[in-house]
Amino acid sequence: MNTGRKLSLTIAAVAALGMVATSALADKMYGPGVTDTSIKIGNTNPYSGPAAAYSAIGKSIAAYFDKINKENGGVNGRMIEFISLDDGYSPPKTKEQTRKLVEQDNVLLVFQGLGTPTNSAVHNYMNQKKVPQLFVATGATKWGDPENYPWTMGWQPSYQTEGKLFGAYIMENVKDPKVAILYQNDDYGKDYVTGLRDYLGDKADSIIVAEESYEVTDPTINSQMIKLKDSGANVFYNVSTPKFAAQAIKKFRELNWDAVFLNNSVSNSVGAVYKPAGLDNSKGIISLQYFQDNTDPSIFDTEPYKKWKAFMTEYYPDGDLSSSFTVYGYLVAQTLEQVLKQAGDNLTRENVMKEAANLDLELDMMLPGVKIQTSPTDFFPIEAMMPIEFDGEKFVPIGKVVSVN
Structure with missing residues (x-):
């Protein structure tokens, strides 16, 4: 031998x-928080404080990741470990919680941090650390700036885009418009106002007859509403988060203000806003939407609705089936799932951002004609919406899906 x-x-x-x-x-290329069997995803959400109505988004996301872990074994064989911390909609708290997620919990990315002032507080930090600040839950225009902030991306339509679409609605549907605006005194509120002004152009100063702001720490907005009504405006443009939106609706009716009521989409929720304000009080409010109305009986027999409701029943049984925030959470979680699927075994922070900027996606509960599309130079995933009116029970389409470039 x-x-x-x-x-x-x-x-x-x-x-x-x-x-x-x-x-x-x-x-296999892994970034922080990734192993052969798991992926750590971080999140901050206001489970307490003035924006606690949005807690349904964080809970819906957690429920969706629970679903894919149990039914699919996670994404590409890796279980999602979703670490969601309460920041109370307080920027200093957001800084503290985000640092914990990045430096102690060692997450791969921070996903769906909610709020413009809160995300602004960690915007520079996340980009300096080169940690994805992905699909933030705010429509501020600055989240779509890949040249200067390549680690930050929004998800929903930008507030300026929505402001322009409201401007188009006003000019097409209101004779001799005189607009009064209530807005939150931060980047979120100012972005909406900027969008409207940009659309109105040189007519803005004559059409907008009053503007009143509020702070998130204010107990009420009653005095602002009285001033706005006294301006003689025939259009009320509400740019506020759910707590204040409900107050604005009640005061609007109490003042017997005869005006077109335009409500920003971040507060366009039956469960979180219109029910607390009173369904009768909310009748006739006009808003913009990009996903299906989960309170509309006409979709109850459709497959997308049945899938969403089955998800809610199994994984978020305490969730409010009338809240649009649960649909929002469901959709944005699916978007991240797609990014992770595309990333495959290259789960570095760099590749996550590369795949997030390479989406062409249609999701079940989106309105027909609305897609999620991104590119290395386009960090605005959703750029189309449809005008809708609340009839006291559900939202009724009053136009087609449109976009403003």
């Missing part, structure tokens, strides 16, 4: 196995 030949063959076989193992390892 030729032992020398046998030994050389054995060494060659071992070497070949080593090359295979090395190749397999090389095919």
Whole structure:
């Protein structure tokens, strides 16, 4: 027997196995928070404080990740470990919680942090650390700036886009419009006002007859509403979060203000806003939407609705089936799922952002004609919406899906 030949063959076989193992390892590229079996995803959400109505979004996202973990074994064989921390809609708290997620919990990315002032507080930090600040839950225009902030991306239509669409609605549907605006005194509120003014152009100063702002720490907006009504405006443009939107609706009716009521989409929720304000009080409010109205009986027999309701029943049974925020959470979680699927075994922070900027996606509960599309130079995933009116029970379409470029 030729032992020398046998030994050389054995060494060659071992070497070949080593090359295979090395190749397999090389095919897997992991960033922080990723193993062969799990992916850590961070999140901040106002489970308490003035914007606590949005807690339904965080809970819906957690429920969706629970679903894919149980039914699919996670994404590409890795379970999602979703770490969601309460920031109370307080920027200093957001800083603290985000640092914890990045520096202690060692998450791969921070996903769906909610709020313009809160995300603004960590905007520079996330980009300096080169950690994805992905699909933030705010429509501020600054989240779509890949040249200067390549680690931050929004998800919903930008507030300026929505402001322009409201401007188009006003000019097409209101004779001799005189607009009064209530807005939150931060980037979120100012973005909506900027969008409207941009659309109105040189007519803005004559059409907008009053503007009143509020702080998130204010107990009420009653005094602002009285001033706005006294301006003689025939259009009320409400740019406020759910707590204040409900107050605005009640005061609007109490003042017997005869005006077209335009409500920004972040507060366009039956469960979180219109029910607390009173369904009768909310009748006739006009808003803009980009996903299906989960309170509309006409969609109850459709497959998308049945899938969403089955998800809610199984994984978020305490959730409010009349709240649009639960649909929002369901949709944005699916968007991140797609990004992770596309990333495959290359789960570095760099590749996550690369795949987030390479989406062409249609989701079940989106309105027909609304897609999620991104590119390396376009960090605005959704740019089309449809005008709708609340009839006291459900939202009724009053126009087609439109976009403003």
